[in-house]
Amino acid sequence: MSAAAETQAETAGAVPSLAVEGARATIRLNRPRHMNRIEPDDIPVLLRLLDTVDSTQPVRVLVLTGTGRAFSAGYHLGDLADQTEGGGSDAGVPSFEALTVRLEACRVPTICRLNGGVYGGSTDLALACDFRIGHTGIEMFMPAGRLGVHYYEAGMRRYVSRLGLNAAKRLFLTAERVDAAEMLRIGYLTELAPPEELDARVDALAERIAEMAPLAVQGMKRALDEIARGELDRVMLEARQAACGESEDLKEGLRAFREKRKPVFQGR
Known part of the structure; x- marks a missing residue:
């Protein structure tokens, strides 16, 4: 060839x-x-x-x-x-x-x-x-x-x-x-x-x-990158914070902390 x-x-x-x-x-x-x-x-x-x-x-x-x-x-x-x-x-x-x-x-x-x-x-x-x-x-x-x-x-x-x-x-x-x-x-x-x-x-x-909580991790990743660029979208940040606050992942994370076990997150 x-x-x-x-x-x-x-x-x-x-x-x-x-x-x-x-x-x-x-x-x-x-x-x-x-x-x-x-x-x-x-x-x-x-x-x-x-x-x-x-x-x-x-x-x-x-x-x-x-x-x-x-x-x-x-x-x-x-x-x-x-x-x-x-x-x-x-x-x-x-x-x-x-x-x-x-x-x-x-x-x-x-x-x-x-x-x-x-x-x-x-x-x-x-x-x-x-x-x-x-x-x-x-x-x-x-x-x-x-x-x-x-x-x-x-x-x-x-x-x-x-x-x-x-x-x-x-x-x-x-x-x-x-x-x-x-x-x-x-x-x-x-x-x-x-x-x-x-x-x-x-x-x-x-x-x-x-193994981390995906909603929280992905939301914080986006916010940190926006902060580094000086382009933080506060409205979207607050929306993601609210969604995490109402999520099943937060409930699972708190349960796992109380029960001294590894959390199993579902991304919802």
Whole structure:
């Protein structure tokens, strides 16, 4: 098989995939030969998968990960170059920024399982998740300044709100490569694990979240993200608080506390 044919065959089977097991959903990037770079055609697929997660009520937590040695090399630079030379973007294809905004708005808490290095736009894709767990061999790199790319607003807001202004300036304005220990220190990683413990740490966090009261957890996730953006919708916040106050989950949580047992929440 020629190199072109091999690339075509790989691309045909390289779209992101979704697996649902009970309360946990997993979206996986499947282009390891190219370090799981995000192609333009991947964006509508990922948006549909996120819609599926949101509409599947038993799902209470989403894990986003990659296949192979990298989490993701970010948005395909070849496509970015074509857009620049052609003077425009791909007609009808949602932007990478739209994907990150949609991921941040996912109904359920999200965990990014950083199986390897995270580069370019995918550093923001991971930041759009609620938690990031990586292993000691990973690194991150934001090359926008080195490439002459002015980054989009939503991504810069996420960097500043999650990492602070100093760290955001350091990463955007110097294009410095940062190792796993430093990623943890600046708050990019929620948790750092030895490579052999990565899956166990991700599983433990996913299971813990799945055991929480979903109405309360999902409502607080939304409120916290709105507060971080300075866009808190107080009317909707009060409506969610009222719904939790009248929920069967609250009654179950209080019963379980009195009976010294683990609660079993139904999300209603």
